[in-house]
Amino acid sequence: MKASESVLAAMRQTNEVFDAEVVRKGNINELDRVYTANARILPPGAPMVEGRDQIKSFWQQAIAGLDVKNATLATEAADAVGDGVVEIGRADLTLGNGQSVTAKYVVCWRQEDGHWKWHVDIWNFNQ
Amino acid sequence: MKASESVLAAMRQTNEVFDAEVVRKGNINELDRVYTANARILPPGAPMVEGRDQIKSFWQQAIAGLDVKNATLATEAADAVGDGVVEIGRADLTLGNGQSVTAKYVVCWRQEDGHWKWHVDIWNFNQ
Numbered sequence: 001m002k003a004s005e006s007v008l009a010a011m012r013q014t015n016e017v018f019d020a021e022v023v024r025k026g027n028i029n030e031l032d033r034v035y036t037a038n039a040r041i042l043p044p045g046a047p048m049v050e051g052r053d054q055i056k057s058f059w060q061q062a063i064a065g066l067d068v069k070n071a072t073l074a075t076e077a078a079d080a081v082g083d084g085v086v087e088i089g090r091a092d093l094t095l096g097n098g099q100s101v102t103a104k105y106v107v108c109w110r111q112e113d114g115h116w117k118w119h120v121d122i123w124n125f126n127q
Numbered sequence: 128m129k130a131s132e133s134v135l136a137a138m139r140q141t142n143e144v145f146d147a148e149v150v151r152k153g154n155i156n157e158l159d160r161v162y163t164a165n166a167r168i169l170p171p172g173a174p175m176v177e178g179r180d181q182i183k184s185f186w187q188q189a190i191a192g193l194d195v196k197n198a199t200l201a202t203e204a205a206d207a208v209g210d211g212v213v214e215i216g217r218a219d220l221t222l223g224n225g226q227s228v229t230a231k232y233v234v235c236w237r238q239e240d241g242h243w244k245w246h247v248d249i250w251n252f253n254q
Contacts, residue, residue: 042231046253047253048203048215082208082211086213088247104174104249105169106249108233120213122233122249122250123249124171126172126174
């Protein structure tokens with residue numbers, strides 16, 4: 001079953017926090033609004049990272065290291081599964097040198113304190 | 128909520144079909160028992176692949192191209208979510224040249240015709 005329009009709208013808000021606040025302004029603590037407290041991320045080129053504090057450290061280094069200027073996230077599919085949503089999406093990153101990089105991802109969403117957040121987040125690159 | 132022991136056992140059976148039948152014996156059609164008919168895979172280094180027939184073509188080429196000799200799959204976490212399961216796991220691949228490669232993955236499981244199968248499958252490598 002597809003996720004409802006209201007859930008999709010809430011998801012877009014969360015995704016926008018990641019792009020506008022975390023990536024573009026460097027407000028790493030805004031990841032509190034993006035990831036659940038016990039979220040897990042599975043980044044390419046690194047081991048799994050567990051827990052929001054560790055995830056903050058990861059993104060701080062990754063955004064600086066890659067010099068990511070913005071990250072546009074687009075949902076390609078979002079299925080409501082139980083009390084969660086499984087999303088397949090695409091991330092277009094712009095780097096400081098002007099290069100563009102496209103990643104695809106799967107995010108398992110959960111509600112935490114009434115907000116939709118990323119609970120499991122894995123991605124890779126097409127090239 | 129963690130997946131039940133009986134579901135975990137069914138998942139292990141499916142994972143074993145992938146290793147024993149598909150990878151080690153090259154029986155690509157056994158992927159009928161592994162993936163749902165409209166499954167999607169998100170492989171690193173390639174675009175998303177949709178549908179079991181396309182997935183068979185992908186794996187036929189990938190297994191031959193990388194000369195994968197076996198693929199040991201280990202579940203690290205499996206959460207029951209609605210009528211599905213979200214699994215985080217680790218895959219240890221042995222290649223023809225004796226090299227070992229480790230991948231981590233997220234699989235969203237669904238039941239199809241009473242069998243637990245991979246519905247969304249994404250992975251990447253630590254290095």
